[in-house]
Amino acid sequence: MDYRALEGGREFVARLEHDRDWRGQIESFAAEENIEAGFFVGLGAVQDAEFYFYDQTDKEYYPASFDEPLEVASCVGNISLLDDEPFAHTHAVCSRADGTSLAGHLNSATVFAGELYVREFDATLRRAHDETTELDLWPF
Numbered sequence: 636m637d638y639r640a641l642e643g644g645r646e647f648v649a650r651l652e653h654d655r656d657w658r659g660q661i662e663s664f665a666a667e668e669n670i671e672a673g674f675f676v677g678l679g680a681v682q683d684a685e686f687y688f689y690d691q692t693d694k695e696y697y698p699a700s701f702d703e704p705l706e707v708a709s710c711v712g713n714i715s716l717l718d719d720e721p722f723a724h725t726h727a728v729c730s731r732a733d734g735t736s737l738a739g740h741l742n743s744a745t746v747f748a749g750e751l752y753v754r755e756f757d758a759t760l761r762r763a764h765d766e767t768t769e770l771d772l773w774p775f
């Protein structure tokens with residue numbers, strides 16, 4: 636396991652805007668506040684969601700879209716730079732009215748309502764292509 640120590644930076648709480656994209660808003664906020672490394676948790680509700688599933692054999696992301704209201708029971712993610720822009724790597728567990736859940740790597744979702752806690756780190760984390768997984772990971 637590769638790792639590095641980071642110093643904590645600012646903390647934020649935020650309310651996501653209705654009808655705007657869940658992940659896009661986090662990235663816009665990170666760009667506005669010059670956050671180059673951070674972690675976040677969130678919860679709320681969305682009007683639809685698109686998850687990406689990474690096929691480990693094909694080494695491709697395949698989308699799965701759900702056009703229905705979902706509760707964001709739990710969302711966790713991190714912020715780092717990808718091609719010099721903030722990228723919010725976002726995972727979420729979303730539930731349906733009957734309590735069953737959908738979960739995964741959240742690409743996009745139209746916010747109904749959402750609340751976030753964001754912890755910035757005084758550091759720059761930059762993603763780079765990893766040959767083994769063909770993902771953009773943190774090189775240390």
Ligand code: ZN
Nearest residue numbers: 724725726740
């Ligand atoms: Zn992911």
